[in-house]
Amino acid sequence: xxxxxxxxxxxxxxxxxxxxxxxxxxxxxxxxxxxxxxxxxxxxxxxxxxxxxxxxxxxxxxxxxxxxxxxxxxxxxxxxxxxxxxxxxxxxxxxxxxxxxxxxxxxxxxxxxxxxxxxxxxxxxxxxxxxxxxxxxxxxxxxxxxxxxxxxxxxxxxxxxxxxxxxxxxxxxxxxxxxx
Numbered sequence: 001x002x003x004x005x006x007x008x009x010x011x012x013x014x015x016x017x018x019x020x021x022x023x024x025x026x027x028x029x030x031x032x033x034x035x036x037x038x039x040x041x042x043x044x045x046x047x048x049x050x051x052x053x054x055x056x057x058x059x060x061x062x063x064x065x066x067x068x069x070x071x072x073x074x075x076x077x078x079x080x081x082x083x084x085x086x087x088x089x090x091x092x093x094x095x096x097x098x099x100x101x102x103x104x105x106x107x108x109x110x111x112x113x114x115x116x117x118x119x120x121x122x123x124x125x126x127x128x129x130x131x132x133x134x135x136x137x138x139x140x141x142x143x144x145x146x147x148x149x150x151x152x153x154x155x156x157x158x159x160x161x162x163x164x165x166x167x168x169x170x171x172x173x174x175x176x177x178x179x180x
Contacts, residue, residue, distance in 0.1 A: 028121065028132070028146070028148070028156065029112075029154050029155075029156060030116065031116060031121050032121065033121045033122070033123060033132055034120065034121065034122045034123065035122075035123050036122060036123040036124065036125055038122075040120060040122065040140065042120075042136075042137070042138060042139050042140040043138055043139075043180030044089075044090055044138045044139040044178050044179075044180050045139075046139070048064070051063075051064050051089075054089075055088065055089070056163075058163045059088050059089075059163050059164070061163075062142060062161045062163045062164050063088060063089045063136075063141035063142055063143075063163075063164055064141065064142070065142075066133075066142040067142075067161075068144075068161060069107075069161050069162060069163055070106075071105065071106025071107065072106040073106075073162075074106075074107060074108060074161060074162025074163065075162045076108040076162040076165060076167060077106060077107060077108055077162065078102070079108070079167070080097065080100065081097065081167070081169055081170075082097050082169065082170040083097050083167055083168050083169040083170045083172070084096055084097070084114070084167070084168050084170075084174065085097070085100075085108075085110075085160075085165045085166070085167050085168075086165065086166045086167075086168060086174060086175050087118075087136045087138070087139075087141065087143070087164065087165070087166070088141075088163065088164050088165055088166050089136045089138075089139045089141035089164070089178075090136055090138040090139050090141070090177060090178040091166070091174070091175040091176050091177040091178055092118055092136065092137075092138055092177050092178075093114050093115075093118065093174065094113055094114060094118050094119065094136070094143070094160075094165070095110040095112075095113055095114060095158070095160070095165075096110075096114050097170075099111050099112045099113075101150075101151060103150070103157050103159065105157070105159055107144065107159045107160060107161060107162070108159075108160050108161075108162055108165065109150070109157050109158065109159050109160070110157075110158040110160065111150045111151055111152075111153070111154045111155075111156055111157065111158070112153075112154050112156065112158070113158065117137055118136075118137055119134050119135065119136070119137055119143065119158075120134075120135050120136075120137045120140070121133065121134060121135075121146060122135060124145065131145045131147070132145060132146050132147075133145055134146050134158055134160065136164075138177075138178065138180065139178070141164070142161075142164070143160050143161065143164045143165075144158065144159045144160035144161050144164065145159050146158050146159070147159060
C-alpha cells in the first residue's frame with residue numbers, strides 16, 4: 001500500500017518536475033509567462049451570472065473554476081477533422097487542426113495556437129506542481145496548461161480541455177466573438 005502511495009505522489013509530481021527541469025534549458029518561443037501573483041487585465045469581464053447563462057455547467061467548471069476534465073474523456077481527444085478550435089468563453093480562434101497531434105496525454109494537444117496573442121500564459125503553482133496555465137487572452141478563462149515536451153517545430157504541448165473549446169469544421173461560420 002505504501003509503495004502505491006509513493007508511486008501515486010511521484011506520478012502527480014512528475015509533470016511539474018519535468019517542466020522545472022526543462023524550463024531552465026528551453027524558452028517558451030517568445031511567450032510572456034506572467035507570475036501567479038501578477039495582475040493581468042483581460043478586456044472581457046462578465047459576472048458569475050453572465051458566465052453561467054453563457055456556458056454549460058461543464059464549461060463553467062473548466063473555464064471559470066479552473067477545472068480539468070478526466071483524461072481521455074473529452075470529445076476532442078481523439079478527434080482529427082479539419083477546422084478551427086475556438087474559445088468556448090469568448091469565441092475567439094485559438095488553435096488550428098493543422099497543429100493538433102496525439103500526445104497520448106488524454107487531452108487535445110496542439111504545438112502552437114493560431115496566434116500567440118490568442119492565449120495568455122500564467123504560472124500555476126497549485127497542487128504541489130509548477131506548471132504554466134493557458135488562458136483565453138480576452139477573458140482570462142482557463143483553457144489548460146502548456147508543457148515543454150511537445151513536437152517540432154515548437155517543442156510545446158498546449159494541453160487543452162475539450163469543454164474549453166468549440167470546434168468549427170473548415171468552411172463553416174465561426175462563433176460570435178465577445179467584444180470587449
